[in-house]
Amino acid sequence: MHNLATRMMINVLGIPAILLMVKIGGIPFLIFFMVIAAVSQVELYLLIAEKGQRPALFLGILLGALWMLTVFFIPQYAFPVLIGMVTILLLAGLFRPIQGALANLATTLLGVFYPPVLLSTLFLIRSNTHDGRQVLFMLFASIWICDSLAYVFGKWFGRRKIAPHISPHKTVAGCVGGLAGAVVTVLIFWYLGWQPDFMSFNQVIIFGILTGVLGQAGDFVESIFKRDAGVKDSSRLLLGHGGMLDRFDSFFIGAPVVYLYITWLLK
Numbered sequence: 001m002h003n004l005a006t007r008m009m010i011n012v013l014g015i016p017a018i019l020l021m022v023k024i025g026g027i028p029f030l031i032f033f034m035v036i037a038a039v040s041q042v043e044l045y046l047l048i049a050e051k052g053q054r055p056a057l058f059l060g061i062l063l064g065a066l067w068m069l070t071v072f073f074i075p076q077y078a079f080p081v082l083i084g085m086v087t088i089l090l091l092a093g094l095f096r097p098i099q100g101a102l103a104n105l106a107t108t109l110l111g112v113f114y115p116p117v118l119l120s121t122l123f124l125i126r127s128n129t130h131d132g133r134q135v136l137f138m139l140f141a142s143i144w145i146c147d148s149l150a151y152v153f154g155k156w157f158g159r160r161k162i163a164p165h166i167s168p169h170k171t172v173a174g175c176v177g178g179l180a181g182a183v184v185t186v187l188i189f190w191y192l193g194w195q196p197d198f199m200s201f202n203q204v205i206i207f208g209i210l211t212g213v214l215g216q217a218g219d220f221v222e223s224i225f226k227r228d229a230g231v232k233d234s235s236r237l238l239l240g241h242g243g244m245l246d247r248f249d250s251f252f253i254g255a256p257v258v259y260l261y262i263t264w265l266l267k
Contacts, residue, residue: 014247015144022136025126030072033119037064040115040244043234047245048107050229054100055108059092064116071120075128085112115245118252121259129262131196138189138196139258142211143250146182150216153177167223175216182212203266210261211254218253222246
C-alpha cells in the first residue's frame with residue numbers, strides 16, 4: 001500500500017505537468033524533456049558504471065543535449081550533427097585511457113542514443129505531424145493507462161511469469177491487462193472525438209496496440225539493463241516509481257515507433 005501511495009503521489013504531480021508541457025509546447029516543452037533525457041542518461045551511465053565501465057558521462061550528456069536542440073530547432077541538419085557527434089566521441093577516446101576504450105565508447109554512445117535520440121521523437125511528433133499535440137496526448141495517456149493496469153492486473157491476477165529471467169515480477173495477466181488498457185484508452189479518445197483528425201478508427205486501434213505492446217517492450221528493455229547491473233531501480237529519484245529511466249522507459253520505445261507509424265504508414 002505504501003508503494004502504491006507513492007506511485008499515486010508521483011502520478012498526481014507528474015502527469016499534469018507533462019500534459020501542460022505538451023499543450024504549451026515551445027521552449028518549456030524542450031527544456032522539460034531535455035532535463036528528463038539528461039537525468040535518464042546519468043542513471044544509465046551509473047548502471048553502466050556498476051559493470052566496471054567508464055563512459056564519458058559529461059560528454060555524453062552534452063552531446064545528447066546538442067542532439068535534442070538540433071531536432072527541436074533545425075531538424076533538417078540532424079544527420080550532419082549526428083556525424084559530428086560520433087566523430088567527436090571517437091576523437092575524445094584519444095584523451096582517455098586505452099584500457100576498456102572499446103566498451104567505454106560503446107556505452108557512451110548507448111547513453112546518447114537511448115534517452116536523448118529516442119526521446120527527441122516527441123519533438124518530431126509534435127512539430128512535424130498534423131495534429132501532433134493530440135497524438136502526444138493519446139500517446140502519453142495510452143502508455144500511462146497501460147502501465148497502471150499492467151501493475152494492477154499483475155498484482156491481482158498475476159500467476160504465470162512472462163519473462164522471469166528479465167523481469168521477475170512481470171506476468172502474463174499484467175501484460176494482457178496493460179495492452180487492453182492501452183486499446184480501451186484510445187477507444188475513449190475516439191468516442192470523445194479527441195483523437196487526431198487524420199486517424200481513422202482502425203488506425204486508432206493500431207495506435208493503441210502499438211503503444212500497449214511497444215510501451216511494455218520498452219519496460220522490458222530497461223529491465224535487461226537493471227538485471228545486468230544487479231539493481232532493482234535505476235535510482236530512487238521518484239520514490240515508488242524508481243528513477244527517470246523507470247518512469248520513461250516505455251516512451252523510449254513507444255514514441256519512436258509511433259513517430260514512424262504516423263510519418264511512414266499514415267502519411
